[in-house]
Amino acid sequence: MRAETLSAQQHSTRTTTHCQSGPTQYLLLSGGFAAPRKEDREMTETASLRLRSASVLGVLGEYDHEIEFQDGSNFVIVYGPNGIGKTKLLEIIDALLRMNFAMLSGKPFSTARLEFEDGSALSAAVSRIHGPAPAEERDSDFEGSLKSMREHGQVTIRLERPDGSHIDWTWRGEDQNNFELYLQRETTWIPINGGAWQDQTDGEIADLDELSMRFGWRDVRTNRKQNRPPADFVAFADRLTTHLIETQRLKIEEYMDRSPRSRNSPRNRRGQTTIVDYASKMRELLSKALAENSRVTQQLDRTFPSRVLSRDDASEVLDEVGIREKYESQNRFRSRLADIALIGLEPELALPERTLTIWEVSMLDLYLADADNKLQSFENLLEKIEALEEIINARLLRKHFAVNAHDGLVVTHTSDGRPISLDSLSSGEQHEIILMFDLLFNVEAGSLVMIDEPEISLHVSWQVDFIADVERIASLADFQFIVATHSPQIINTWWSRAKQLGPHNEEFFGPVARDAL
Structure with a gap:
């Protein structure tokens, strides 16, 4: 499967209807789209969508990555050498599912395509006004980042419906692009589903227009009104839920310290860690x-x-x-x-x-x-x-992990029952608790979860059982997941579910991979 190349020269929303079947019909209007009756599409447009395959071409300017969920499988493992864009692949899929076009326009790829089990598909193509400068020539400060973003241009999105019809829309807006990058790099605000933004210090939710007024960014509100996606894209986005677990997941304050306005937050004052x-x-x-x-x-x-x-x-x-x-x-x-x-x-x-x-x-x-x-x-x-x-206690040595209504999470010495401060646990122990808690209690049902390098801080013996543990959790919490790893121990016996990215050199994992296959 190859990602379909979209034209980035389209300047208006248009709908092309290839077929009309059953009660669902689409009405062609000049420059716009009229959705079918609510009762005709209510059943099919409210449930979460499950991803069937993903294809991203031109990652880092030279790699084409494709993954597919096998029949009946709820997970895929991707592996490969450093520098072939495993993390970038996850970030691009995440940005497209969230329809975070500003972030998508800054990612190093040309086209991406996501296909879903109901027959729908979502594609994106980036048109660059000027090619991005080589990494060694880019400025390391924030102004340099803005300059790089201004060179990225626009993103053309295509939504394909199960009946074969599709709608195209082009995102553009340099001011919005720069402002969203500013929010994510210099403040505690992060994008969430539905186009809203959330402050990680206190959970407040606001839209981009309100934030542009707070931070004094001119022209963002005007461009936003002219650059909002059609209603069908918004409705489709409401059915997409994604959860990206990045490599750094231990300390909340490391994220919060990016912004001066967050340093006086209650959570930052007490230096509270994620665990x-x-x-x-x-x-x-x-x-x-x-x-x-x-x-x-x-x-x-x-x-x-x-x-x-x-x-x-x-x-x-x-x-x-x-x-x-x-x-x-x-x-x-x-x-x-x-x-x-x-x-x-x-x-x-x-x-x-x-x-x-x-x-x-x-x-x-x-x-x-x-x-x-x-x-x-x-x-x-x-x-x-x-x-x-059960999962955590199978990992801990001479410690016992439990949940109770008074403490929430508690760890004690098995020898005498003395409590152990959560902050004093090793980084590997904290990573395991945080990751498993995140998957069990923070992921919405129907989500696509992407986990980047779960082997960080995990002992080899812990890595061996990782996929089995997450698969158990996925059955409880009802989600799909993609794992990007360098570790053959993470893959363990799941080579049939693993996809190598980059050059196909069987010596990447050596005899470990050959013997497993």
Whole structure:
């Protein structure tokens, strides 16, 4: 599969309809696009899209990279020597999925194409006004970066629909380009899905127009109004979620210190690291689950008597065997919850050993159904917590990792139970906890996760199990993932899912790769 080359000379939005099938029809308008009725496309345009393949040509001016998810597979591994653009490949895919055109225009590639399982595709072509200066000739300061960005020109995007029709749009705007680069390099603001921006110091979300006013950048708002993508691109972007995990993931303050305005932020004043921040987030997740449990409990308990009295005797209920099995299942679930020290859960009801009467079975059936609803807020959360604990404890030596409602994340000595400060863990231990937590609790369902060089700070024995651990997490959190690595231990037995980038020299990993194949 090759990325389709798009013309970068188009100056207006246009729609080309190749076919009309079923109830979905597209209306051609002069210079614009009218979407079909909402009810005709509601089902197909709300679900997240799964990536089938990606092709990026001209990476670093000379490499063509193509990857494909095999049938039934939810991950791909890419590997290759230094300097062939593995990281750039991930960044380009991420920028295109986010429709971050300013960042996309600054990446070293010519064309890119993403194909999805529903038959849709998204392509991009960069047209450069002046070719980028060689790396050794570029200025290292920010003004030099702006100069380099001004030379990048424009990006032409094509959205192809499953029915074969497509819409093209060209992004241009030097002021916006420079301003977005400024925000990402000199402030704590980062782009998120849907064209919004988020401040990493406090989580505030704002659009580019508001930020341009705050920072005093002229002409950005005017150019933005003239350079906004068509509604179809915006709707398509809402179905794309991506999560790029870069090589540096330990210290929040290293990111925050880029901007003078962030140095007085509460988080920066206390020098909080990512792992401590995640411990706080875990406490919040458990607190929210408890609050939801309390809300549902009050609602169900308030109506329980009336529902018992109004229940039809002929209602379908479990028999006594089913009642006792469900009762034991809920007790096991409560025991698992007790391991993370959740307080406030109502005590279990003890069942008599004698045969239950008909009215007892009927009432207990309703009671246990209510209990299921009350515990529902913990089900997915508990499964993820247990996965996190199992994965991390398989890595730690003479330490025990646990999650509880009071501390969030806690590590203790196995010998005497003494607590260990999260900040004092080794970089490898912190990397593992942060990465696995990130995948389990920060990734939206349906996302494409890209992990760059996960082997950093990881012992070889930890690397061997990495893909299996992430695949387990992906099944829980429902995401696809791409891993870029230099490590044969990361690939381990997954060579059938691995794609070599760059020159195809079998000696890159030597006999390790040959033997695995």
